[in-house]
Amino acid sequence: xxxxxxxxxxxxAQYGVPTPRGIVANTPDEAVKAAEELxxxxxxxxxxxxxxxxxxxxxxxxxxxxDEVRTLADEILGMTLVTxxxxxxxKLVQKVYIExxxxxxxxxxxxxxxxxxxxxxxxxASTEGGMEIEKVAEETPEKIVKVAVDPAIGxxxxxxxxxxxxxxxxxxxxxxxxxxxxxxxxxxxMDKDAEMIEINPxxxxxxxxxxxxxxxxxxxxxxxxxxxxxxxMRDISEEDPDEREAAQYGLSYIALDGEIGCMVNGAGLxxxxxxxxxxxxxxxxxxxxxxxxxxxxxxxxxxEIILKNPNVKAIFVNIFGGIVRCDRIAxxxxxxxxxxxxxxxxxxRLDGTNxxxxxxxxxxANIDNVIPATDLGDGAKKAVEAAKGA
Amino acid sequence: MxxxxxxxxxxxxxxxTGGEGTFHAEQCMAYGTNIVGGVTPNKxxxxxxxxxxxxxxxxxxxxxxxxxxxxxxxxAFVADAVMEAADAGIELAVIITEGAPVRDMQAAKAxxxxxxxxxIGPNCPGIITAEECKIGIMPGNIFKKGNVGLISKSGTLTYxxxxxxxxxxxxxxxxxxxxxxxxxxxxxxxxLPMFEExxxxxxxxxxxxxxxxxxxxxxxxxxxxxxxxxVAFIAGQTAPKGKRMGHAGAIVSGSAGTAKEKMDALEAAGxxxxxxxxxxxxxxxxxxxx
Numbered sequence: 001x002x003x004x005x006x007x008x009x010x011x012x013a014q015y016g017v018p019t020p021r022g023i024v025a026n027t028p029d030e031a032v033k034a035a036e037e038l039x040x041x042x043x044x045x046x047x048x049x050x051x052x053x054x055x056x057x058x059x060x061x062x063x064x065x066x067d068e069v070r071t072l073a074d075e076i077l078g079m080t081l082v083t084x085x086x087x088x089x090x091k092l093v094q095k096v097y098i099e100x101x102x103x104x105x106x107x108x109x110x111x112x113x114x115x116x117x118x119x120x121x122x123x124x125a126s127t128e129g130g131m132e133i134e135k136v137a138e139e140t141p142e143k144i145v146k147v148a149v150d151p152a153i154g155x156x157x158x159x160x161x162x163x164x165x166x167x168x169x170x171x172x173x174x175x176x177x178x179x180x181x182x183x184x185x186x187x188x189x190m191d192k193d194a195e196m197i198e199i200n201p202x203x204x205x206x207x208x209x210x211x212x213x214x215x216x217x218x219x220x221x222x223x224x225x226x227x228x229x230x231x232x233m234r235d236i237s238e239e240d241p242d243e244r245e246a247a248q249y250g251l252s253y254i255a256l257d258g259e260i261g262c263m264v265n266g267a268g269l270x271x272x273x274x275x276x277x278x279x280x281x282x283x284x285x286x287x288x289x290x291x292x293x294x295x296x297x298x299x300x301x302x303x304e305i306i307l308k309n310p311n312v313k314a315i316f317v318n319i320f321g322g323i324v325r326c327d328r329i330a331x332x333x334x335x336x337x338x339x340x341x342x343x344x345x346x347x348x349r350l351d352g353t354n355x356x357x358x359x360x361x362x363x364x365a366n367i368d369n370v371i372p373a374t375d376l377g378d379g380a381k382k383a384v385e386a387a388k389g390a
Numbered sequence: 391m392x393x394x395x396x397x398x399x400x401x402x403x404x405x406x407t408g409g410e411g412t413f414h415a416e417q418c419m420a421y422g423t424n425i426v427g428g429v430t431p432n433k434x435x436x437x438x439x440x441x442x443x444x445x446x447x448x449x450x451x452x453x454x455x456x457x458x459x460x461x462x463x464x465x466a467f468v469a470d471a472v473m474e475a476a477d478a479g480i481e482l483a484v485i486i487t488e489g490a491p492v493r494d495m496q497a498a499k500a501x502x503x504x505x506x507x508x509x510i511g512p513n514c515p516g517i518i519t520a521e522e523c524k525i526g527i528m529p530g531n532i533f534k535k536g537n538v539g540l541i542s543k544s545g546t547l548t549y550x551x552x553x554x555x556x557x558x559x560x561x562x563x564x565x566x567x568x569x570x571x572x573x574x575x576x577x578x579x580x581x582l583p584m585f586e587e588x589x590x591x592x593x594x595x596x597x598x599x600x601x602x603x604x605x606x607x608x609x610x611x612x613x614x615x616x617x618x619x620x621v622a623f624i625a626g627q628t629a630p631k632g633k634r635m636g637h638a639g640a641i642v643s644g645s646a647g648t649a650k651e652k653m654d655a656l657e658a659a660g661x662x663x664x665x666x667x668x669x670x671x672x673x674x675x676x677x678x679x680x
Contacts, residue, residue, distance in 0.1 A: 119500070222491045273630055278628045284628055
């Protein structure tokens, strides 16, 4: 799960990670009120969406008067912001964050993620703030300092020293402030079961203070059960409604832009099925893992969600039954054809536990547009042919 | 021969009396697995599926001499269970549980390593030595005894791969589902040398997926250390960037962890890489008939 910048900054504030002051607003009126409350004579109006690159897309603007705050908030609220992370369809802006202007001397980068090879969190810092960190990693990897922290010992002094010397921070006051900043951010990462935290840019002000000018956080979904305070921050409007609906039925669904709908058990086999369709000259319309507890209802729901996509010309059901029993899936397909108007050819490959019973069920039902397949390759081939014939 | 487990392996089940634990322990016993007991706190002294239940892993190990534990404990308590197993001197914990918090598994794995306990999983189908011992949730009947070792991040692709190998007239020595979470126990790099040393294994199938760099590490290792033929498939060539494909670890972030990057590395290491999982069986036949 991801959260908005303003929410990340609320969490930072709770841990003493310094940020500029700011207030979130849903309307231009609220934006004006927020600016007045913050005071000063310069403000930043920032679109709140779950994607990076907001500045380049026109979603972050500077206001030099209260009137300008109103104009900019009016302009940004309700706009569809397209950035390199939103995809071409963009994202609707429903909230803006009004923040006090900051005196920027330097822009840095600071992040915490899991290093899967070392199996511990790694703090990443760079003097190249404000740029995409992937780009920095590609072009000037020497400008990224990486310090892995073993949770068994926690953030120690030497971790901090490696960071500040790596970044070339020589002033002792600034060293102390940066180390304090990084150690608090590490604590946020651990306490909140974060998957990643990214501050880009983290700024140094004219007076040598460090401030989180941006804040991005994602959390480990498996740990959300012990963080009701994070669950409250969930913004449903940021999630794909079909993916969300699927999740309520224990289905893992991701829409893609091809023509063949896929319904598979297991994430790996689901990806492998998409790859096989591609290999046979077709294009997958979605990733869909029915999981280990599939029954008639979930299969029917899967069909419904797949068929919402108007590009779908054929469906490939590929099940290798282990815990999932094939006869249940077969009954699900029958059920689905009663509940949903399945108006495209459905290629069905059921193998593994109770596959023979399943084949019998489907044969007896005698549904016109169900095409049986013997194995994965055969099924993918038939699905590609069916989509082309449609 | 086989790796890690065989018909003599003494196995206990943590989370023995729960729904999942009961169902799968029963299936494993029917397959021939030597399950010698189980652990459920506060149910010590009872009997379940004809086997003794213990309050702690320590008691279970002392009473039964078990060396392997199959873990079905719910996600919130799984790290605790794994650490308990390590502390009690278990040699291998097979963690089936899905949805364990990453932070917990990080700590549990570090503790297991410190105590010399190997782990498999979490969020995996387990491990099976064909026709001898099944510790996990896979459909045992598709694993015929043979000469091919299998390592896979994905559960259903383990079945798919094993089934194809058997349909080509070969069989499986041991198949290990290592799981697709960000932090897992034994991986390709630790399992490959075990198959290399196993006299019965003549070829190895490795099935990977997008995300992380375990397959890249495996490629380096194969190049330098593995003489037996290896067939590989990497799932997720058609997966878009930044979208998590089911498994918590299956995500391409930035330019790292793509299927292509992994396939290229494996190919450069002399591995027979297939573009579709439907080709695994044929590829095994090809490398074994050389």
